[in-house]
Amino acid sequence: xxxxxxLQPFDRILSGYDxxxxxxxxxxxxxxxxxKYESLGVQGYxxxxxxxxxxxxxxxxxxxxxVPTLIYKNKYLIxxxxxxxxxxxxxxxxxxxxxxxxxxxxxxxxxxxxxALIDYDKEKEKExxxxxxxxxxxxxxxxxxxxxxxxxxxxxxxADEFEGxxxxxxxxxxxxxxxxxxxFDPSNPEQLSELQMILKIVKLKYPKTMLFV
Numbered sequence: 001x002x003x004x005x006x007l008q009p010f011d012r013i014l015s016g017y018d019x020x021x022x023x024x025x026x027x028x029x030x031x032x033x034x035x036k037y038e039s040l041g042v043q044g045y046x047x048x049x050x051x052x053x054x055x056x057x058x059x060x061x062x063x064x065x066x067v068p069t070l071i072y073k074n075k076y077l078i079x080x081x082x083x084x085x086x087x088x089x090x091x092x093x094x095x096x097x098x099x100x101x102x103x104x105x106x107x108x109x110x111x112x113x114x115x116a117l118i119d120y121d122k123e124k125e126k127e128x129x130x131x132x133x134x135x136x137x138x139x140x141x142x143x144x145x146x147x148x149x150x151x152x153x154x155x156x157x158x159a160d161e162f163e164g165x166x167x168x169x170x171x172x173x174x175x176x177x178x179x180x181x182x183x184f185d186p187s188n189p190e191q192l193s194e195l196q197m198i199l200k201i202v203k204l205k206y207p208k209t210m211l212f213v
Contacts (some may be wrong), residue, residue: 005029005092010081022056023079023088033080033098037070038161040102044071048079048132052118055137055153056083071130072102076117077108078133088136096204100106100142105133109199111190112148143169146205153199154206159186160211163193171198187211 010024025033030045048069053059082088091097104144108116114140117131149171156162166172166184172185172194185191195213203209 002073003029003032005033007082007084007088007092009084010067012065012067013057013062014065015057015060021080021084023084024082025068025092027068027190029071030080034070036095037098037102040099041073042070043074045069045181046071048077050079050118051075052132054134055120055140056081056134072133075131076105076133077130078135080135082136082139085140087097087137087140087147090143090147091139094205097142100146100201100204101199103201104142104145105138107190107194111193142201145201149198150202150205153159154209157185157210157212159195162212 005019005025006029008026010022013022027045027047034042034045046069047066049063049065049067051061051063053061056062056064064079064081067079067081069080072078082091091101105116113122113131114120116134118134120131149169152165153162156165163184163186170183172191184195186195192213196211199209199211199213204209
């Protein structure tokens with residue numbers, strides 16, 4: 001039986017604001033994650049310090065000192081620090097969840113890098129050695145997909161079924177305003193791609209999920 005990843009209290013965050021309670025993976029467990037997920041693009045691990053505004057601290061600027069971090073696809077640093085919450089604890093309770101984490105990260109980096117990367121600025125692409133991932137946000141969004149939507153989505157058989165459900169629960173949000181606006185539009189390539197990604201993540205937990213798009 002493999003060792004469980006246990007999140008530990010982390011207090012090396014500097015901020016002028018009251019903070020949430022944060023937890024992090026130990027450097028020893030960071031090494032275990034590297035070895036386990038090397039085939040998915042994890043290339044190593046290191047201790048790293050960074051600054052920026054992220055979901056971790058209500059998008060207020062803070063400095064994080066010496067946090068264990070995964071190196072991903074030679075371009076991204078994934079700090080293994082999270083809010084002390086059920087979605088953070090859940091991230092390490094089954095191997096498929098980290099697989100879902102990387103699938104969600106890949107999609108966000110391609111389509112909405114400003115959500116996935118801390119202080120993303122397209123103009124700085126050539127200057128940045130590593131982008132720092134907003135890992136706390138991705139853990140939250142992953143939990144929203146798997147726990148909040150996974151079971152009903154695993155039973156859907158068509159985009160129409162999903163659209164009716166999504167109109168109530170807004171898993172995919174088009175940002176359109178109006179009572180008759182469509183929260184999900186299957187003719188929109190980005191929204192269609194997002195649903196495909198979500199279904200593949202749900203299928204990791206519910207293997208009988210139909211990839212209906």
